[in-house]
Amino acid sequence: MTKEPEAYQKGATTLRRGHVPSTTTDQRLLDQSQDSGWVHTDPWRVMRIQAEFVEGFGTLAELGPAVSVFGSARLKPGSDFYAKGVELGRLLTDAGYAVITGGGPGAMEAANKGAYEAGGTSVGLGIELPFESGLNPYVDLGVNFRYFFARKTMFVKYAQGYVVLPGGFGTLDELFEAVTLAQTQKITSFPIVLLGTKFWAPLLGFIHDTLYTEGMIAEKDLHRLRVVDEPAEAVAIIASDGDNLGASRPE
Numbered sequence: 001m002t003k004e005p006e007a008y009q010k011g012a013t014t015l016r017r018g019h020v021p022s023t024t025t026d027q028r029l030l031d032q033s034q035d036s037g038w039v040h041t042d043p044w045r046v047m048r049i050q051a052e053f054v055e056g057f058g059t060l061a062e063l064g065p066a067v068s069v070f071g072s073a074r075l076k077p078g079s080d081f082y083a084k085g086v087e088l089g090r091l092l093t094d095a096g097y098a099v100i101t102g103g104g105p106g107a108m109e110a111a112n113k114g115a116y117e118a119g120g121t122s123v124g125l126g127i128e129l130p131f132e133s134g135l136n137p138y139v140d141l142g143v144n145f146r147y148f149f150a151r152k153t154m155f156v157k158y159a160q161g162y163v164v165l166p167g168g169f170g171t172l173d174e175l176f177e178a179v180t181l182a183q184t185q186k187i188t189s190f191p192i193v194l195l196g197t198k199f200w201a202p203l204l205g206f207i208h209d210t211l212y213t214e215g216m217i218a219e220k221d222l223h224r225l226r227v228v229d230e231p232a233e234a235v236a237i238i239a240s241d242g243d244n245l246g247a248s249r250p251e
């Protein structure tokens with residue numbers, strides 16, 4: 001009778017003869033002498049990206065109705081728009097919304113402060129930056145991201161609408177991502193409200209006089225952005241136009 005060759009069990013796999021490894025999986029996992037260059041490869045980045053989505057979804061899934069507030073990181077405490085950001089955070093809280101911001105300074109801090117002072121849910125989705133300033137002190141529920149695109153998914157997925165204070169490139173990026181998602185019907189019933197008629201007038205003028213007149217957008221696209229001066233008006237629009245479905249929005 002032939003002798004049964006020695007079998008090596010690797011998880012669910014049975015290995016024999018030349019397939020039997022000289023080390024175990026655990027030994028290789030725990031071996032510190034290995035080259036660590038693989039942590040900088042794309043397949044490993046995919047795992048980190050996946051982890052950011054898992055962390056974000058897991059933390060925010062049960063947030064309830066929420067509104068994402070954007071605006072300049074450079075807005076100074078004491079300025080008119082900072083005060084409006086605080087008022088907005090408070091009114092959103094009073095209306096039953098959690099307030100989601102980028103967790104940074106300026107307009108983000110203002111809205112978080114309003115939510116915090118009104119006893120609401122104050123969320124900050126921070127981003128790793130070379131000149132990072134950390135989450136502002138009014139954030140009670142914070143998630144930090146490495147990747148802008150993962151973070152931006154959270155702003156949309158867990159909000160019933162956006163309110164946008166005056167801001168620069170970052171604010172415009174967040175604003176136009178939402179407008180594009182609405183235009184392409186990736187999101188529906190998603191009010192986008194700009195705060196500050198004077199600040200936004202030149203941009204709205206460009207959208208009408210150039211984008212619309214030159215045929216780059218449709219007539220109905222002109223109505224995707226609402227502009228108001230008072231935080232109370234912004235909250236009223238969100239409350240009447242939003243779907244209040246939040247995270248239960250279908251895929």
Ligand SMILES: C/C(=C\CNc1ncnc2c1ncn2[C@@H]1O[C@H](COP(=O)(O)O)[C@@H](O)[C@H]1O)CO
Nearest residue numbers: 070071072073074102103104167168169170171
């Ligand atoms: C510029 C300074 C700090 C930057 N810190 C930020 N932290 C979190 N989120 C940020 C930060 N900077 C930009 N963002 C995002 O973009 C929007 C604001 O950008 P803008 O160019 O200032 O308009 C904001 O909504 C964030 O999501 C130190 O002053």
